[in-house]
Structure formats: C-alpha cells, structure tokens
Amino acid sequence: MSVNPQFCHPPRLQLAQLPTPLQPLERLSAASPGPKIWVKRDDLTGSVLSGNKIRKLEYSLARATQQGCDTVITCGGLQSNHCRATALLCAQLGLRCHLVLRGEAPSLADGNYLLDQLAGAKISCFPAKQYQAKLDEILQRFAELYAKHGRKAAIIPTGASDATGVWGYFNAAKELAADCRRAGIQPRHILCATGSGGTQAGLTAGAFYFLDLAQVWGVNVCDDAQWFLDKVAADLAGWQQRYDLDCNVGAYRPKVIDGYVGPGYAKADPEIFACIAELARTEGLVLDPVYTGKAFYGLLQERAKGRFGDDGDIVFVHTGGVFGLFPQRAEFAFLNQ
Ligand SMILES: *Cc1c(COP(=O)(O)O)cnc(C)c1O
Numbered sequence: 001m002s003v004n005p006q007f008c009h010p011p012r013l014q015l016a017q018l019p020t021p022l023q024p025l026e027r028l029s030a031a032s033p034g035p036k037i038w039v040k041r042d043d044l045t046g047s048v049l050s051g052n053k054i055r056k057l058e059y060s061l062a063r064a065t066q067q068g069c070d071t072v073i074t075c076g077g078l079q080s081n082h083c084r085a086t087a088l089l090c091a092q093l094g095l096r097c098h099l100v101l102r103g104e105a106p107s108l109a110d111g112n113y114l115l116d117q118l119a120g121a122k123i124s125c126f127p128a129k130q131y132q133a134k135l136d137e138i139l140q141r142f143a144e145l146y147a148k149h150g151r152k153a154a155i156i157p158t159g160a161s162d163a164t165g166v167w168g169y170f171n172a173a174k175e176l177a178a179d180c181r182r183a184g185i186q187p188r189h190i191l192c193a194t195g196s197g198g199t200q201a202g203l204t205a206g207a208f209y210f211l212d213l214a215q216v217w218g219v220n221v222c223d224d225a226q227w228f229l230d231k232v233a234a235d236l237a238g239w240q241q242r243y244d245l246d247c248n249v250g251a252y253r254p255k256v257i258d259g260y261v262g263p264g265y266a267k268a269d270p271e272i273f274a275c276i277a278e279l280a281r282t283e284g285l286v287l288d289p290v291y292t293g294k295a296f297y298g299l300l301q302e303r304a305k306g307r308f309g310d311d312g313d314i315v316f317v318h319t320g321g322v323f324g325l326f327p328q329r330a331e332f333a334f335l336n337q
Contacts, residue, residue, distance in 0.1 A: 002246040006209050010167055010243060011062040015089055016045040016054040022179035022315070025283050034303040035312045038187065039285065040176055043292075043320040048115055051320020052192075052199050053085040055168030056160035061089060063164050064154035071096040071146050071153040073139055074160075077266060078103040078125070079290070079324050082159045082196075084112035087121035096151070097121040100138055102131040111323040161198025161231070163238030169199050173206020176315065180211070185313040187214050192317040193295035194218030194256065195265075197231035199319060204254045205236060205247075214315075218256050219295035222265035225256035257307075260298035266290045266324075272297055273331045288321030289328050 021044065025037045045054045064072055072090050076083045076099070083099045090097035099116055105125040109117050116123060126138065139155050146153040159165070180187060190207065194200040200218035207216045220228050236249040262269045268289040275297045276287045287293040299316055308314050 002244045005170065005205065005243070005245045005247050008243055008245060010059060010164070011066050012058050012167070013062045013065075013093075015049070015058050015061070015092075018045070019175045019179065020044050022176065022183055024183075025285070027282050028279065031282075032304065034306075034310065035189070035308050035314045037299070037303070038183070038185065038313055038315045040172075040179070040315055040317045042172070043286075043318045043322065045320070049085055049088055050322060051081050051085060052169070052317070053082040053160055053320075054089070055172055056165035056198055056202075057085060057089055057156075057168075059164045059167045060154075060156050060160045060162075061093065061095075064156070065093070065095070067152070067154065069095070069152045069154040071098065071151050072156060073098045073100065073142050073146075073153050074156040075100040075102075075135060075139060075158055077101065078106070079112045079266065079327055081112060081291075081321050081324065083121075084115045084119075084323065086156065086160075087116045087119035090121070091119045098142055098146075098153070099123045100131075100135070100142070101125045102128050111325075111327040115323065157196075159196030159198055161196035161201070161235060163235065163242040165198040166202045166205065166235055166239040169202025170206040171202075172317075173203050174210045176317075177210035180315075187211070187313045187315045189217060189308045189314040190214050190317065191217045191219060191257070191295060191299050191314065193221050193291035193319055194228055195221050195291055197228055197235055199317070200228065200254060201232040201235040201239070203317070204232065204252045205239070205249070208252045215253065215255060218254070219260055219298040220256055220258055221291050221294050222261060224261075225258040228256045229254055257298055257302060260294045260301075262294060268294060268328075268331070270331070270334075273328075273334070275300070276325075277332070277335060285318070286322055286325070287318070288324040289331065290324045291321045292318055
C-alpha cells in the first residue's frame with residue numbers, strides 16, 4: 001500500500017552530525033536593504049566529511065549494504081566533494097570504494113583528491129570527452145568486473161542524486177522547519193547551490209510538507225534552468241515510484257535561478273573569489289568557488305534586485321565544499337596586495 005512520504009522510513013545509516021546549526025548573518029544583512037539572511041550550516045555535517053552529500057549517502061549506503069554490496073562505485077569531477085565523502089564513508093563502513101573521475105590525474109594530489117587517496121579509494125581517471133560519452137558504460141563495466149571476482153558492487157550516480165538520495169534533503173527540510181520554529185522565523189525563500197539536482201529535489205519536496213510558506217530556489221552551477229527542472233522532476237518521479245509514495249510530485253514547485261554559472265563548472269570569475277573573501281572577513285563563513293560561492297553571490301545579487309522582497313527572512317543552505325578552495329588558491333593572489 002502506498003504511503004505518505006512524511007510517514008515513510010526507508011533504511012538509513014547515521015553518518016552526518018545532525019542537526020546542523022541555523023545562524024543569522026547579522027552584519028552582512030544589515031549592510032544593505034532586504035530580508036535577513038540566515039545560513040543552514042550543512043558545511044558542519046562533519047570535519048573531513050563535511051557538506052551536503054553525507055545526508056544523501058546516509059540513504060544510498062544503507063540501501064547498498066542492505067542489498068549485500070561490499071563495494072561502492074561512484075563518479076564525479078576530479079575535485080568532487082561527493083566522491084571524497086563516499087570514499088571516507090566507505091572506509092568508515094568497511095566497504096571498498098572505486099571512484100571514476102573526470103579529468104587527468106594530478107601529479108600532486110590536492111583538496112578532495114588527496115582525501116580520496118588517504119581514504120584508500122581506488123581511483124580511475126578518464127579524459128573529459130570519454131567520461132561524458134561513456135560514463136554509464138564505464139561504471140557498468142567496473143561493476144561486472146567486481147562481480148567476476150565474487151564481489152557485489154553498488155553504483156551510486158553523480159552526487160548521489162537519484163530516487164534514494166532525495167530522502168537526504170527531504171528530511172533536512174523537516175530539520176530546517178524545526179530550526180525556524182526555534183528561531184521564531186518563517187522564511188519565504190530558501191536557496192541552495194544545485195549541481196546534480198538531488199539537494200534541490202529533496203528540499204523542494206520537503207518544503208511542500210514542512211515549510212509550506214517557503215519557495216526553494218536552486219542556483220545552478222552548471223548547465224541551465226531547464227536541465228535542472230528536468231533532473232529534479234526525474235529524481236522526484238523516481239522517488240515516488242521506488243518507494244510507492246502517496247503524493248503528487250507534480251504539485252511541488254522547483255525553481256531555478258540561472259545566470260551565475262560564470263565561465264563553466266568549477267571555473268569562477270574574480271567577483272566570486274572577492275565574494276568568498278568578503279564573507280569570510282565579515283562573518284567568518286567560508287564558501288567554495290565551485291558551488292556555494294556562486295550560489296551565495298547569486299543570492300546577494302538577486303536580493304539587491306528585490307527578488308526576495310524588502311523584509312522577512314531568507315535561508316541559504318551552506319552545502320560545504322571547503323576542500324575545493326585549496327586547488328584554486330592562485331585566484332586569491334589579490335589577498336597579498
Ligand atoms: C554537490 C554539491 C552541491 C550540489 O548539490 P547537488 O545535490 O549535487 O545538486 C552544492 N554544494 C556543494 C559544496 C556540493 O559538493
């Protein structure tokens with residue numbers, strides 16, 4: 001019998017440090033007119049395990065172990081936060097981890113890649129072109145190879161954004177609703193960086209049940225608005241189907257703020273690095289140039305344009321990513337002047 005998503009409890013491992021804090025940015029908010037900015041600190045879900053992927057992996061890895069898998073294969077960019085989190089969690093759980101990364105292996109490991117290596121993950125790098133054209137085939141081939149050696153591998157898709165990963169931010173929305181009640185606020189807008197759509201999908205669905213006065217916005221860091229609307233719809237449809245949920249996923253309202261991708265995925269313009277430095281200086285909050293820096297810059301621009309109204313409260317979900325800062329250290333040369 002189908003079940004309301006609010007009352008569905010799929011298998012979950014407790015891996016993230018929860019609940020994460022909800023904090024106001026007093027000085028930054030007061031510096032210009034507009035609604036007060038609050039930050040949901042999902043960069044604090046752990047130390048090296050920080051960021052949004054842990055919430056999704058609590059469900060993806062529970063599913064993998066329940067299916068009897070002893071190996072996890074996943075994929076992403078060379079500096080993928082998702083791959084780093086998966087590698088460390090697999091080490092913690094005693095699972096083998098195989099990462100399929102896009103790009104050329106660096107001669108000197110840095111940032112997330114270094115942590116992948118420390119966690120003992122097996123890493124296979126593929127040139128961007130081949131990765132883009134053949135990813136599914138590559139993942140499948142490795143899974144078959146493990147099967148031949150008597151192992152059972154789970155393939156977790158990019159960012160753990162799929163029917164299972166949706167639960168991570170569905171429940172984060174519930175947690176955020178409790179945070180807001182405690183803080184005495186009713187935010188009308190919630191923003192997050194969106195890269196593979198799973199965080200946005202979960203938050204959008206969760207907001208429908210737990211934060212019904214709020215609009216969730218994904219600020220895309222690659223592709224375009226339509227790509228994310230399609231991806232979120234696909235993840236939500238898969239979620240409803242896989243768990244036989246009694247809900248109308250078409251009634252949720254995913255929205256995208258496009259226009260802040262800049263030169264491309266993992267490439268940022270100087271204003272993003274300036275924004276990261278300003279926030280660190282004024283509030284002690286550190287963003288990354290791949291995801292949160294672009295999304296927060298977008299939030300400030302759209303807030304100044306009045307998209308979120310003149311007053312009230314808005315919430316930015318800080319999805320982590322700090323290790324992506326260090327490989328781009330050269331872009332912060334302006335701090336030396
Ligand atoms: C992966 C990631 C995102 C995007 O989340 P998706 O669920 O993949 O859209 C945002 N911020 C950081 C730091 C990330 O690592």
